[in-house]
Amino acid sequence: MRKGINAKIAGTGSFAPSKVFTNYDLEKMVDTSDDWIVSRTGIRERRIVEDGTVSSDLSLEACRIALEEAELEPDQIDLIILGTVTPDYLLPSTACILQDKLKAKNAAVMDLVAACSGFVYGLSVATAFIATGQHKNALVIGVETLSKITDWDDRNTCVLFGDGAGAAVVSATTEEKGIMATSLSGDGSLANLLHIPVGGGKVPLTKENFDLRQHYVAMQGNEVFKSAVRAMESSAKGIIQQVGLSSDEIDLLIPHQANIRIIEALAKRMKLPMDKVYVNIDRYGNTSAASVPIALDEARKTGVIKEGSNTVLVAFGAGFTWGSAVIRW
Numbered sequence: 008m009r010k011g012i013n014a015k016i017a018g019t020g021s022f023a024p025s026k027v028f029t030n031y032d033l034e035k036m037v038d039t040s041d042d043w044i045v046s047r048t049g050i051r052e053r054r055i056v057e058d059g060t061v062s063s064d065l066s067l068e069a070c071r072i073a074l075e076e077a078e079l080e081p082d083q084i085d086l087i088i089l090g091t092v093t094p095d096y097l098l099p100s101t102a103c104i105l106q107d108k109l110k111a112k113n114a115a116v117m118d119l120v121a122a123c124s125g126f127v128y129g130l131s132v133a134t135a136f137i138a139t140g141q142h143k144n145a146l147v148i149g150v151e152t153l154s155k156i157t158d159w160d161d162r163n164t165c166v167l168f169g170d171g172a173g174a175a176v177v178s179a180t181t182e183e184k185g186i187m188a189t190s191l192s193g194d195g196s197l198a199n200l201l202h203i204p205v206g207g208g209k210v211p212l213t214k215e216n217f218d219l220r221q222h223y224v225a226m227q228g229n230e231v232f233k234s235a236v237r238a239m240e241s242s243a244k245g246i247i248q249q250v251g252l253s254s255d256e257i258d259l260l261i262p263h264q265a266n267i268r269i270i271e272a273l274a275k276r277m278k279l280p281m282d283k284v285y286v287n288i289d290r291y292g293n294t295s296a297a298s299v300p301i302a303l304d305e306a307r308k309t310g311v312i313k314e315g316s317n318t319v320l321v322a323f324g325a326g327f328t329w330g331s332a333v334i335r336w
């Protein structure tokens with residue numbers, strides 16, 4: 008075990024809206040088919056919020072479950088880090104809104120914008136804060152209501168995304184288990200491959216660009232695909248080496264759920280059989296920052312993650328951002 012390890016995951020929770028949107032529903036909206044979506048992405052259905060439901064609502068449900076498992080009251084949380092690209096408001100942060108809904112009145116609060124890597128980035132930041140002694144019990148959340156920034160007329164993107172939230176309580180520990188290492192990376196030179204072209208300071212929203220639907224997510228899927236495989240391979244292999252584990256000693260890989268073909272290519276490059284790779288993209292689609300923590304929570308609650316085992320989390324997203332973590336349970 009790496010010396011100085013001092014943060015562990017004390018509880019996890021996840022929540023997805025009850026409304027299921029299948030590929031057959033999408034067939035009625037754009038020129039696509041269940042066959043194309045399943046074979047090119049692995050997605051069969053996704054969850055979509057009702058009008059009026061926002062990211063802090065989904066976060067609240069996931070956090071309550073995580074806190075219950077950690078046996079902590081909200082006022083024992085001293086840090087909330089919320090990864091999202093679909094905040095309730097531009098100002099203030101969704102972490103602030105969540106803090107109030109949760110009554111976690113003793114927490115420092117911040118949003119973290121790292122797209123699909125948001126949870127892994129948040130986990131890394133929380134681990135570092137705990138290592139300094141500044142905070143003891145953090146809530147790290149990955150949440151998205153991507154349905155609100157999806158162009159439902161664009162078949163290139165609308166078949167991919169879903170809504171959901173996942174949360175983890177990260178606590179200081181003296182045990183010889185927990186978050187062994189985290190690693191973060193980025194490459195802003197490729198930002199235009201996956202972005203929302205208008206609505207920020209650079210190109211403010213106007214009636215013209217609104218009518219051109221430029222306020223929705225735009226992606227050059229093929230290029231993003233190649234970068235995702237390369238970056239996640241390099242990050243996951245690097246962190247495994249850093250903690251001194253071999254590929255055989257990895258019991259479970261939890262990759263960001265963007266495309267089953269990306270996940271399979273990554274597993275192959277890491278020489279991991281698919282039964283050591285957690286996949287739930289068929290049920291949720293790509294939920295961006297929520298994808299890794301939802302999968303993590305499911306893997307723990309269904310007994311896929313066992314005491315003493317080693318799990319690697321790895322994510323990649325817009326920015327580009329990517330990162331990984333190794334956890335011993």
Ligand code: UT7
Pocket residue numbers: 038039040043044047048123162163164166227228229230231232235265266269293295323324325
């Ligand atoms: O979460 C952050 C990271 N995101 C990702 O990692 C996503 C990475 N990219 C991908 O997962 C894939 O690139 C996509 C799933 C987005 C697209 O798959 P692809 O195999 O790269 O397809 P493509 O974009 O090269 O398109 C192939 C064909 C095109 O038709 P033509 O030009 O060959 O006639 C598309 O117009 O498939 C067409 N197409 C569709 N057809 C039916 C694109 N979307 C659809 C669709 N239904 N929904």
